[in-house]
Amino acid sequence: MSIAFALGLALSPALALQSLTIVDGPKPDANGMAVDYGNGVCRVSVFGTDGDGEQIRAEFSRRLRDGNLGVSLYGPFIRKFRQADPDANYPVTVVFDTGSSAPSRSGGYDVGGFEEYAWAGWGPGAASDATYAALKGASSFSVEMDGNSYGPFTWTGTGAVWTALDDCETDNS
Template structure:
């Protein structure tokens, strides 16, 4: 076998992947939300655009065993943070259209892996419960972290993100 043929066979799977379109995340329903459940966690995604007009996704996740609430942001904007220290704490603040806001206990950049994101978490207990309750009256929110703001993320129906998380919890408890 020639070197060229061997090299061509070795590269063919890589070249074939260049023509595959990878889909990132769930697709929104008529309200603009996408629900997922797995490993004891309910996830509700809301979609928006970043400052460059690129599609981004915000995902609220609630762990059923203890109520821990977190938010993650996914999109091409994360590429600018490839050199961020994933061990450094960068809490986020979620600002709701109701005028309330919720600073997270922890947060940061999840870079260098398969699903890169910006994330923030409130931890089990009072802070998660208060942020979860704030979702009940909201119809949009923005997320700020490390001098950057993302959103607004909007959907149809006041409290729809809270209702979707509540429905998921009821169905999977």
């Protein structure tokens, strides 16, 4: 067996994976949302677009033991931030269609690992509670981070994200 042939056989699986498209995350239901529960956390994903018109997913999460609320953004846009300092705190604000907004306590980029995303958290207590309450009257929101705006993220039904998180909490408490 020639070295070139052996090398070709060894590389063929790696080359085949380069053309593989991996579908990330949950798929929206008829209302435009995807609900998930695991490890004591309720998650509701909604979908929108980035500045390049590519689909991205925003996932609100609520930890049941203390009400800590967070939002994560998943999509192709994250490639632009692979050099971001993972220890830096980036300001993040969620802007609701009701006119209210919610600046997070912390935010950042989780890049370079198996799953890459931008995130924000409000911490347990008043800030999470206020942001959670703002979801109750909302029909859409956008996320502003590091000088960029993502969304709007929309779904069917005013307050449906809040209702989905509340139902998840009731079902899993």
